[in-house]
Amino acid sequence: MTFTLTYLQAIVIGLLQGVTELFPISSLGHSVLLPAWLGGSWAKLAASQSTTESPYLAVVVGLHVATATALLVIFWRDWVRIVRGFVSSVRHRRVQETYERLAWLIIIASIPAGLLGLLFEHTFRTIFAKPLYSAAFLTLNGLVLLAGERLRRRRADHDVERTESGTDQDIRVAASVSVRDSGLIGLIQSGALFAGLSRSGLTMIAGLLRGLNHEEAVRFAFLLATPVILAAGVYKVPDLFGPLGDGLRPQILAGSLAAFLAAFAAAKFLIAFLRTRTLTPFAIYCLVFGVASLIRFA
Numbered sequence: 001m002t003f004t005l006t007y008l009q010a011i012v013i014g015l016l017q018g019v020t021e022l023f024p025i026s027s028l029g030h031s032v033l034l035p036a037w038l039g040g041s042w043a044k045l046a047a048s049q050s051t052t053e054s055p056y057l058a059v060v061v062g063l064h065v066a067t068a069t070a071l072l073v074i075f076w077r078d079w080v081r082i083v084r085g086f087v088s089s090v091r092h093r094r095v096q097e098t099y100e101r102l103a104w105l106i107i108i109a110s111i112p113a114g115l116l117g118l119l120f121e122h123t124f125r126t127i128f129a130k131p132l133y134s135a136a137f138l139t140l141n142g143l144v145l146l147a148g149e150r151l152r153r154r155r156a157d158h159d160v161e162r163t164e165s166g167t168d169q170d171i172r173v174a175a176s177v178s179v180r181d182s183g184l185i186g187l188i189q190s191g192a193l194f195a196g197l198s199r200s201g202l203t204m205i206a207g208l209l210r211g212l213n214h215e216e217a218v219r220f221a222f223l224l225a226t227p228v229i230l231a232a233g234v235y236k237v238p239d240l241f242g243p244l245g246d247g248l249r250p251q252i253l254a255g256s257l258a259a260f261l262a263a264f265a266a267a268k269f270l271i272a273f274l275r276t277r278t279l280t281p282f283a284i285y286c287l288v289f290g291v292a293s294l295i296r297f298a
Contacts, residue, residue, distance in 0.1 A: 005059065005251045014255030017063040018070070018262025021229065022222070022270060024201025024282045026141055029134045031060070032195050033293050036131040057236060058245040059252055064233030066256035070263035071226045078170065078223065082106065101174040106224055108179060109186035113228050116190040118235075124193040135293030137196025142286030144197075145279045148205030173220045176211050189228065196290070199225055204279060214274035222267060 005013075016034065021027040035043040072079060085099030086107075095101050128137070177185070185206045192199035200221045207217030239245065240252065 005248055007251055007254050010059070010251035010255035011258040013059065014063055014066070014258030015262045017060075017255075018067055018259040018264075019266045021064075021067045022071075022200055022225075022263055022266045024141070024145060024198045024204060024279055025286055026134075026138055026192070026196050026198040026201070028129070028192065029138045029141070029196035029198075032129050032134040033131055033138070033289070036297065037293070055244045055248060058239045058242075058248055059255065061233050061236040061240045062252040062256040063259040064229050064236075066259040067263040068226050068230035068233060070260045071222055071229070071267060074264065074267050075223060075226070079226075081170075082223075098171050098174045102170055102223075105174065105177055105179070105182040106227065108182040109189065109224050110227050110231075112183065112186040113189040113192075114231060116187075117193060117228070117232060120193060121232075125195075128193075129195045131293065131297040134195040135290050135297055137194045137290075138286050139196075139290030139294065141197050141201060142283045142290055144205060145201055145283035145286065148208060149278050149280055149283070152205075152208040169216050169219055172216055173207075173212065176216075177207070177220070181206075181210055185224065189224065199228070201279070201282070214278060215271060218270055218274050 013031070016030055017027050020030045081099040082103045085097060085101075086103035088097065089095045089100040089103065095104055128134070185203055188202045188206050189199050191197040191202050200218075203221035203224055204214075204217045207220050208214065212220065240249070245252065
């Protein structure tokens with residue numbers, strides 16, 4: 001069966017991906033639920049992602065690479081320091097400085113997410129990338145965000161108002177998150193394999209429970225997400241340039257540009273928003289949309 005995608009649809013999907021990948025509301029869940037709600041050719045295209053050879057995956061590849069690129073642009077100074085820290089730690093065979101430690105925390109967190117994604121992404125996609133399952137997991141995502149905020153409030157003394165620069169925030173992250181915490185957070189990130197659970201949301205909650213404030217938690221979540229999102233996209237590049245991408249590449253390019261702009265704006269907005277607010281509005285949104293979708297697709 002031949003699938004078509006208009007430029008308008010590609011741009012809308014790109015905008016959706018850029019926002020929902022970084023907001024704690026699950027991009028994969030929305031890529032399943034919104035097309036199912038709206039119907040039409042987009043619904044047919046999205047439904048194909050649960051099959052072995054899906055042209056929709058070629059679309060997702062370009063959007064993931066664009067989203068990760070937006071994060072690299074925003075945090076390029078941090079990534080320069082992180083790469084230098086990694087090189088320095090290998091050269092001197094020690095981990096002492098902030099960015100040496102931060103580099104290894106990111107590597108350790110990326111290992112379980114990368115391995116589990118490589119081993120089980122296809123299985124989870126074919127089984128769970130369906131509207132009813134996505135609705136259930138999106139509802140669960142809302143409950144996780146609410147529970148995390150409640151537990152965080154019990155440790156309110158760790159979530160004081162801070163106005164440090166980005167460098168000082170990185171120092172706090174490196175000091176607050178242990179190697180064991182990093183591995184656990186990497187494992188928690190893998191929950192995003194279930195359509196409806198948010199990678200960024202799960203990682204932010206984990207950071208909050210380690211004593212980070214909201215701005216530090218979202219910063220750490222974006223740093224951790226960058227290599228995972230980028231690797232997921234690059235790994236699937238053959239799908240983009242292979243037969244699955246035939247007839248879709250110009251539209252994918254338009255969608256990727258939209259995803260880059262949306263992700264850039266979403267990341268900037270979320271960092272500013274969480275300086276003074278919490279994840280509760282996103283939790284409520286997930287619960288409302290998730291329960292409504294459960295009723296719709298049950």
